[in-house]
Amino acid sequence: MAVIEIKQVAKNFGAFTALHSVDLTIADQEFMVLLGASGCGKTTLLRIIAGLETPTAGEVWIGGRRVDHLPPRERGIAMVFQNYAVFPHLTVFENIAFGLRMKKMDQAEVTRRVTRTAELMHIEQLLKRYSGELSGGQRQRVAVARALAMEPDVILMDEPLSNLDALLRLEMRAELKGVLAESNTTTIYVTHDQVEAMSLADRISVMNGGRIVQAANPVEVYRNPAARFVGSFIGNPPMNFLTATPVGPGKWQVAGQTYDGPHAQAAEFAVRPEDLHPADHGLPAEVRVVEPLGPHTLVTTTVAGQPFRAVLESTLMPRPGDVIHLAPVPDRIRWFDPATQTALC
Amino acid sequence: MSEPSVRRAGNRVFIAGVALLILWVLLPIWLLFVNALSAPAEVTGFPKRFIPSFDLASLSFFFGFSGVIDALWNSVKVAALTMILSIGVGAPAGYALSRFDFPGKETFRFLVVMTRAFPLPLLALPLAVMFIRTGLDDTIIGLALVHTTLALPFAVLITYSLFSGIPLELEEAAWTLGCNRVQAFTKVILPLAAPGIAASAVFAFVISWNEVFAAAVLTVENRTLTAFLLQSLDVSPLPLKFAGGAALVLPALFFIFAVRKYLFAMWGIANR
Numbered sequence: 097m098a099v100i101e102i103k104q105v106a107k108n109f110g111a112f113t114a115l116h117s118v119d120l121t122i123a124d125q126e127f128m129v130l131l132g133a134s135g136c137g138k139t140t141l142l143r144i145i146a147g148l149e150t151p152t153a154g155e156v157w158i159g160g161r162r163v164d165h166l167p168p169r170e171r172g173i174a175m176v177f178q179n180y181a182v183f184p185h186l187t188v189f190e191n192i193a194f195g196l197r198m199k200k201m202d203q204a205e206v207t208r209r210v211t212r213t214a215e216l217m218h219i220e221q222l223l224k225r226y227s228g229e230l231s232g233g234q235r236q237r238v239a240v241a242r243a244l245a246m247e248p249d250v251i252l253m254d255e256p257l258s259n260l261d262a263l264l265r266l267e268m269r270a271e272l273k274g275v276l277a278e279s280n281t282t283t284i285y286v287t288h289d290q291v292e293a294m295s296l297a298d299r300i301s302v303m304n305g306g307r308i309v310q311a312a313n314p315v316e317v318y319r320n321p322a323a324r325f326v327g328s329f330i331g332n333p334p335m336n337f338l339t340a341t342p343v344g345p346g347k348w349q350v351a352g353q354t355y356d357g358p359h360a361q362a363a364e365f366a367v368r369p370e371d372l373h374p375a376d377h378g379l380p381a382e383v384r385v386v387e388p389l390g391p392h393t394l395v396t397t398t399v400a401g402q403p404f405r406a407v408l409e410s411t412l413m414p415r416p417g418d419v420i421h422l423a424p425v426p427d428r429i430r431w432f433d434p435a436t437q438t439a440l441c
Numbered sequence: 442m443s444e445p446s447v448r449r450a451g452n453r454v455f456i457a458g459v460a461l462l463i464l465w466v467l468l469p470i471w472l473l474f475v476n477a478l479s480a481p482a483e484v485t486g487f488p489k490r491f492i493p494s495f496d497l498a499s500l501s502f503f504f505g506f507s508g509v510i511d512a513l514w515n516s517v518k519v520a521a522l523t524m525i526l527s528i529g530v531g532a533p534a535g536y537a538l539s540r541f542d543f544p545g546k547e548t549f550r551f552l553v554v555m556t557r558a559f560p561l562p563l564l565a566l567p568l569a570v571m572f573i574r575t576g577l578d579d580t581i582i583g584l585a586l587v588h589t590t591l592a593l594p595f596a597v598l599i600t601y602s603l604f605s606g607i608p609l610e611l612e613e614a615a616w617t618l619g620c621n622r623v624q625a626f627t628k629v630i631l632p633l634a635a636p637g638i639a640a641s642a643v644f645a646f647v648i649s650w651n652e653v654f655a656a657a658v659l660t661v662e663n664r665t666l667t668a669f670l671l672q673s674l675d676v677s678p679l680p681l682k683f684a685g686g687a688a689l690v691l692p693a694l695f696f697i698f699a700v701r702k703y704l705f706a707m708w709g710i711a712n713r
């Protein structure tokens with residue numbers, strides 16, 4: 097049982113603020129992904145939870161216990177590091193057994209647990225090897241096995257797949273998801289890869305500039321971005337944004353078209369590229385680039401002088417220079433406040 | 442002169458320079474060994490044979506000479522103590538430099554190197570006076586303390602580069618797996634650093650083993666081999682000098698050769 101509560105945690109490195117008052121609660125056995133661009137403070141937050149970094153302000157609670165003054169070993173956590181941190185002077189067996197031996201577990205139990213986690217991670221044939229004799233993917237497995245063998249309340253992972261090649265990453269991703277779903281741990285997983293985040297997470301915390309911008313399930317984050325940043329960061333290609341002018345209460349004009357929107361002073365119109373289809377009446381879009389991608393065609397256009405992209409049926413092949421009309425799916429239109437950059441209505 | 446011939450001339454100068462340097466180092470060593478391993482009668486003879494006659498008379502005379510064994514034993518004791526002291530103090534300092542950011546870190550590193558800027562002859566007189574006052578003169582521990590100040594900068598620099606080469610992530614992994622700082626150090630960092638620390642210890646040993654000035658000034662009865670040889674240089678026969686020289690140089694050469702890769706690491710040369 098380990099709920100993690102992060103209360104107003106802030107971190108300064110000298111004059112630089114890496115984290116601004118972060119609040120986040122992670123439910124027991126939840127798979128939480130911290131997602132954000134490089135340098136946004138994901139690692140810092142994870143290390144504060146692990147106890148490898150001291151917060152400048154705020155509290156960290158794990159399983160109902162305040163832990164921010166405790167060393168890492170007393171927090172009931174295990175961590176998988178970006179560069180694996182497999183001990184080079186120990187065999188794979190002793191690496192996995194390391195934490196168990198620190199707990200003074202008897203040899204029979206150590207062997208049992210090491211064997212079981214090694215089987216789980218498919219490295220039982222590597223137990224006698226040293227890390228120098230392992231490939232990156234195998235080291236990665238050892239690092240995860242070492243964390244799992246501890247049967248911790250919480251597993252923390254910092255970009256654990258970022259050093260693997262694309263194919264291996266895909267394979268390990270699916271495997272991690274399976275293994276962690278079966279263990280009863282709460283997981284916090286740091287990544288800058290949105291696909292990884294979407295595929296693994298129960299919930300995603302999108303971070304930007306040392307703040308959590310939105311914490312919600314992957315579909316919610318994708319469909320209803322709480323902030324303009326989330327829409328522009330998640331999705332490939334990202335969300336389209338267009339300026340809108342008010343033409344009546346709840347009525348907005350966008351590139352000559354009128355749409356129902358929020359009752360507000362100012363608003364920005366937003367729609368995802370795949371929520372558009374060609375129609376007789378719609379946003380007039382001047383085609384710039386056409387990229388057939390097989391199942392879809394990615395069309396890059398300008399609408400009222402602003403860049404605008406659409407993912408269309410691959411049977412449609414507009415040519416550069418054409419003007420096409422793109423109609424958004426009405427309930428997929430989103431509105432953002434241009435001043436605060438947060439979602440409206 | 443045309444371009445290639447200039448380059449060829451440059452090459453020749455380079456090769457000649459290298460040859461000169463090699464001779465500079467190897468010729469005395471060769472002379473030392475040839476003479477130490479020759480019969481006493483051959484030592485004064487000329488020209489030399491390139492391969493010595495492997496007559497052990499000089500060496501056995503040397504080791505039979507009264508006081509030599511005592512001096513040798515003193516040298517070993519002082520060097521061993523120097524080794525323990527300089528690693529005992531130097532390795533923690535190297536670790537702190539590699540792992541912690543503290544105010545004045547750069548100044549500290551600079552000061553470590555600066556300790557070598559004061560020539561020993563300058564310090565010898567005040568040191569001798571101080572040692573006599575505190576009763577440290579003519580003792581093994583007293584001399585070892587002086588040698589430690591000589592060896593310490595190297596011990597700090599070598600272990601600093603050694604610890605810096607071990608990723609902090611390994612230590613952090615140990616912390617998350619149940620270790621406190623000391624346990625993580627002994628279970629993870631020490632095993633990885635041990636060969637390098639041993640090398641640094643050997644280097645400290647050699648520095649003490651070779652040191653003659655402080656040894657000559659600060660000891661009277663308990664002479665180390667270097668001080669003993671210096672003292673008896675004028676009065677002893679030539680074969681004894683050569684045999685003594687060889688006895689001094691051989692361990693030093695052997696040790697330094699064994700640990701050379703760590704000494705290169707200290708100076709930031711690629712670790713091969």
Ligand SMILES: Nc1ncnc2c1ncn2[C@@H]1O[C@H](COP(=O)(O)OP(=O)(O)O)[C@@H](O)[C@H]1O
Pocket residue numbers: 109112114132133134135136137138139140141
């Ligand atoms: N020890 C440190 N000293 C100074 N600045 C740091 C330190 N660690 C991280 N930072 C800064 O804090 C910011 C967040 O870093 P980090 O948490 O590593 O980002 P992320 O993991 O999201 O890429 C970065 O701008 C980084 O330069």
Ligand SMILES: [Mg+2]
Pocket residue numbers: 138139140
């Ligand atoms: Mg990071």
